[in-house]
Amino acid sequence: MKTNIQEQMFKELSDKTVFNKAQNYAYGYIDNVFNRNVFPTEEALDNLSNFDEELPTSSAKVEEVLSQLNTYGSPATVSTLGGRYFGFVIGSALPIGLAAKHLATYWDQVPAMHVLSPLGSKLESVVERWLVELFNFPKRTSAGFVSGTSSANLCGLAAARYRILKNQNWDINKQGLFNAPKIRIVTGRQAHSTVLKAIGILGLGHDTIEWVDVDNQGRIKVDALPELDCNTIVILQAGNVNSGAFDDFETICAKAQIAGAWVHIDGAFGLWAGAVKQLKYLTSGIEKANSWAVDGHKTLNTPYDCGIVLCEDSEAMTAALHMTGSYIIESTERDGMFYTPEMSRRARVIELWATLKYLGKNGIDEMILNMHERAKQFANEIRAIQGFKVENEVVFNQVIVRCESDTITEQVLKNVQELRECWAGGSVWFNHKVIRVSICSWATKTADISRSVNSFKKALLISKTNR
Ligand SMILES: *Cc1c(COP(=O)(O)O)cnc(C)c1O
Numbered sequence: 001m002k003t004n005i006q007e008q009m010f011k012e013l014s015d016k017t018v019f020n021k022a023q024n025y026a027y028g029y030i031d032n033v034f035n036r037n038v039f040p041t042e043e044a045l046d047n048l049s050n051f052d053e054e055l056p057t058s059s060a061k062v063e064e065v066l067s068q069l070n071t072y073g074s075p076a077t078v079s080t081l082g083g084r085y086f087g088f089v090i091g092s093a094l095p096i097g098l099a100a101k102h103l104a105t106y107w108d109q110v111p112a113m114h115v116l117s118p119l120g121s122k123l124e125s126v127v128e129r130w131l132v133e134l135f136n137f138p139k140r141t142s143a144g145f146v147s148g149t150s151s152a153n154l155c156g157l158a159a160a161r162y163r164i165l166k167n168q169n170w171d172i173n174k175q176g177l178f179n180a181p182k183i184r185i186v187t188g189r190q191a192h193s194t195v196l197k198a199i200g201i202l203g204l205g206h207d208t209i210e211w212v213d214v215d216n217q218g219r220i221k222v223d224a225l226p227e228l229d230c231n232t233i234v235i236l237q238a239g240n241v242n243s244g245a246f247d248d249f250e251t252i253c254a255k256a257q258i259a260g261a262w263v264h265i266d267g268a269f270g271l272w273a274g275a276v277k278q279l280k281y282l283t284s285g286i287e288k289a290n291s292w293a294v295d296g297h298k299t300l301n302t303p304y305d306c307g308i309v310l311c312e313d314s315e316a317m318t319a320a321l322h323m324t325g326s327y328i329i330e331s332t333e334r335d336g337m338f339y340t341p342e343m344s345r346r347a348r349v350i351e352l353w354a355t356l357k358y359l360g361k362n363g364i365d366e367m368i369l370n371m372h373e374r375a376k377q378f379a380n381e382i383r384a385i386q387g388f389k390v391e392n393e394v395v396f397n398q399v400i401v402r403c404e405s406d407t408i409t410e411q412v413l414k415n416v417q418e419l420r421e422c423w424a425g426g427s428v429w430f431n432h433k434v435i436r437v438s439i440c441s442w443a444t445k446t447a448d449i450s451r452s453v454n455s456f457k458k459a460l461l462i463s464k465t466n467r
Pocket of ligand 1: 089147149150151192194195239266268295307
């Protein structure tokens with residue numbers, strides 16, 4: 001590196017202008033984002049063309065770079081942080097989570113090994129214990145801190161694959177999958193696509209899947225389960241991505257336990273029901289599974305890029321994800337990389353720890369119960385409007401809305417999105433076009449729901465006048 005840019009950077013480091021600018025831009029953002037249009041305006045989207053430039057030859061002024069990002073980036077963000085974003089299942093972020101992540105940005109820790117970040121290692125151990133206690137999982141359960149549930153599903157299923165083959169004296173790491181004993185996969189017809197992705201990546205193949213029929217909420221029909229055995233991985237859901245429904249863990253885990261099958265739970269957003277007094281019944285029996293995938297960034301509202309894989313068979317998980325090298329320094333403390341696919345990764349546990357510590361058990365309970373109550377409020381208010389129907393039992397935070405026909409539903413959805421008062425996405429529910437509403441933000445208030453329902457009402461009116 002040429003010394004002139006090095007000198008320049010040391011100057012930026014000491015005079016703090018760029019950091020202060022970023023801070024002020026961020027404050028401006030959070031002052032506005034909870035009230036502004038939920039989706040970027042056409043103008044903001046058009047202005048993104050400002051980024052269509054060649055990689056510059058010479059270095060730019062630090063303020064210019066940041067200013068460009070703020071001027072054209074900020075208005076083009078989707079306000080997923082606010083209280084009226086109901087698309088997909090997208091959590092907001094608590095102030096403490098943003099602040100802790102902000103501070104940790106400057107630390108730039110890599111919790112791959114204890115020796116690389118004793119702090120990261122300590123917080124991962126602490127949060128592992130907190131989560132195991134919170135969800136009432138077996139004490140021996142280990143946690144890996146990954147980017148999200150996609151990755152957590154992959155890790156949990158990798159552990160399952162390792163264990164099932166190991167039990168038959170087949171070492172997957174050494175011998176690979178070719179000629180390995182066959183692994184069976186049993187899951188419901190509405191398994192999340194990231195589960196299928198993991199099955200594909202792990203080389204198990206989608207054709208292997210023995211699909212089980214589901215009921216009208218998307219729950220596995222227990223009577224339709226095939227005979228399970230010790231070569232089977234059963235994949236269940238805590239929170240159907242459309243309806244929010246939960247599989248019958250009590251019954252299915254008991255059957256699996258008798259058969260010696262492995263149970264993996266995709267609990268991306270729904271596992272958190274287990275931390276809420278009034279909703280705990282939904283996850284009853286879930287502690288009898290072998291591995292669980294859950295997000296911090298959805299229901300718990302940590303900043304994005306925060307998932308956790310939990311596995312009661314720590315040996316299977318670490319064996320599945322193990323790596324070594326002459327330069328690796330193993331510790332008697334926690335070395336995070338043995339629980340994740342990555343070696344280097346950011347210390348996302350910092351904001352997860354901060355969020356859990358800030359909320360405490362009561363705060364978690366209160367925040368998630370509010371999401372549930374706002375979902376019920378949405379369902380009640382929308383049902384009261386002629387032309388809307390609610391298609392699911394609102395057991396958690398998801399509401400499925402339908403209009404009189406698929407065509408109207410599609411038009412209404414488009415209008416809702418264009419009105420930008422709130423944002424919801426579409427889906428297909430038992431062959432019908434539907435609008436999915438996911439209440440997943442700490443910030444959603446009663447008034448946000450009424451305002452959003454009003455926008456739905458307006459969207460329906462517009463679709464009628466246009467017809
Ligand atoms: C969101 C979601 C996933 C994927 O999680 P990411 O954090 O986006 O990787 C998997 N399963 C379910 C049920 C989900 O809702």
